[in-house]
Amino acid sequence: MYYFDNSATTLIKPPQVAEAVYHAIQNQTIGNPARGSHAPALQALRQVEQTRMKIARLFKVQDASQISFTSNATFAFNLLLKSLLKATDAVITTKNEHNSVLRPLYQLEKEGMQLDFLALDEMGRVRLDQLESLLKENTKAIIINHMSNVTGQMINLKKVGVFCQKHRILLIVDAAQSAGVVPIDMVEMHIDALCFTGHKSLYGPQGTGGIVLNHSNLNLETVFSGGSGSHSYDKEMPQQMPGFFEPGTLNVHGLAGLEAGLDYVAQQSVESIQKKLQELTLFFLEKVSSVPEIQVYGCNLQQIKKNPQEHGAIVSLNLVGWSSGDLADILYEDYDICVRSGAHCAPLVHQHFQTVDRGMVRFSFSSFNTNEEINAAIQALTELALEN
Numbered sequence: 001m002y003y004f005d006n007s008a009t010t011l012i013k014p015p016q017v018a019e020a021v022y023h024a025i026q027n028q029t030i031g032n033p034a035r036g037s038h039a040p041a042l043q044a045l046r047q048v049e050q051t052r053m054k055i056a057r058l059f060k061v062q063d064a065s066q067i068s069f070t071s072n073a074t075f076a077f078n079l080l081l082k083s084l085l086k087a088t089d090a091v092i093t094t095k096n097e098h099n100s101v102l103r104p105l106y107q108l109e110k111e112g113m114q115l116d117f118l119a120l121d122e123m124g125r126v127r128l129d130q131l132e133s134l135l136k137e138n139t140k141a142i143i144i145n146h147m148s149n150v151t152g153q154m155i156n157l158k159k160v161g162v163f164c165q166k167h168r169i170l171l172i173v174d175a176a177q178s179a180g181v182v183p184i185d186m187v188e189m190h191i192d193a194l195c196f197t198g199h200k201s202l203y204g205p206q207g208t209g210g211i212v213l214n215h216s217n218l219n220l221e222t223v224f225s226g227g228s229g230s231h232s233y234d235k236e237m238p239q240q241m242p243g244f245f246e247p248g249t250l251n252v253h254g255l256a257g258l259e260a261g262l263d264y265v266a267q268q269s270v271e272s273i274q275k276k277l278q279e280l281t282l283f284f285l286e287k288v289s290s291v292p293e294i295q296v297y298g299c300n301l302q303q304i305k306k307n308p309q310e311h312g313a314i315v316s317l318n319l320v321g322w323s324s325g326d327l328a329d330i331l332y333e334d335y336d337i338c339v340r341s342g343a344h345c346a347p348l349v350h351q352h353f354q355t356v357d358r359g360m361v362r363f364s365f366s367s368f369n370t371n372e373e374i375n376a377a378i379q380a381l382t383e384l385a386l387e388n
């Protein structure tokens, strides 16, 4: 089987990830963190804090206690946005956003918050030149997707960060697609908050993710509350990170796996993973761009050759004469190739490229893919194009 749906989730994980989850249960040493002083409770706490430290290292933040774990990026965004934003605020976001950002923002918009969108250009790149014109007196934050899960187009975060600093607004980043494959320095890029998911390019188990704050002076309100293991007689949740966003028992077994995934990424280095993915993407794109029956969206060979750092390992396309669903089905049935078809949880990108009805077929690569595998995809697409 050829697996090219890594933007949905990475299927092939480093073996030590599964081993870590297995041992976290099998060794009978992981209790409930912060819920006791016996060895299993302390070992669980140690596990959580070790993983937190490694997330801090990945995103280059000083204070690991400003990181809360959630079950994925979607939960992270719901918590963060609903905790931070008020009906009197305005925010700027982009047409490249995933529904995990859009839907919480639409909910807040219903309550009165103002929402403005940066448009996309013909390549699906966010029109950062519109930032100035969208600024309002009450603009509180820019919420921006680092890497589109549809086109792979990326944002120059440093540029947006400098703009946010100048205008004293917050920069909140969706790093679901970029964490682990693109270097992110939250301090240097002036990122105030970031949400990530563990099961994509960090190679962790599903059910892991989190919120990373760069400082402690955000004015946050409680969204979810419950058991916290401390301040048990207070009616409210403790107001300090990380517990503030962590009511209930954490997925410690999953976090053991995430730690192993983070170790793998650190051993390989984000930079070398990025370089390998750029080579794979360029190889694929060079071949598919030369097939006249294939239309590629928001991914231009010349742009990638010139500025590979502007693009992730994601290529979405359609083939003349095929619906995206039928193409993905035949790729799987006849060629054993796994890709995603249809709409990709980013409705405004599909509106932009006029693929609302047809959808797109998305190929997304991981560092476990090889040139040989990509060749199989190219051959399958070329064969199907010739059948037309």
Ligand SMILES: Cc1ncc(COP(=O)(O)O)c(C=O)c1O
Pocket (backbone or CB within 6 Å): 007, 008, 072, 073, 074, 075, 098, 100, 145, 147, 148, 149, 174, 176, 177, 197, 198, 209
């Ligand atoms: C850009 C982007 N943001 C957020 C998410 C949500 O991630 P999760 O489903 O892990 O919450 C995804 C998932 O595909 C994504 O691609």
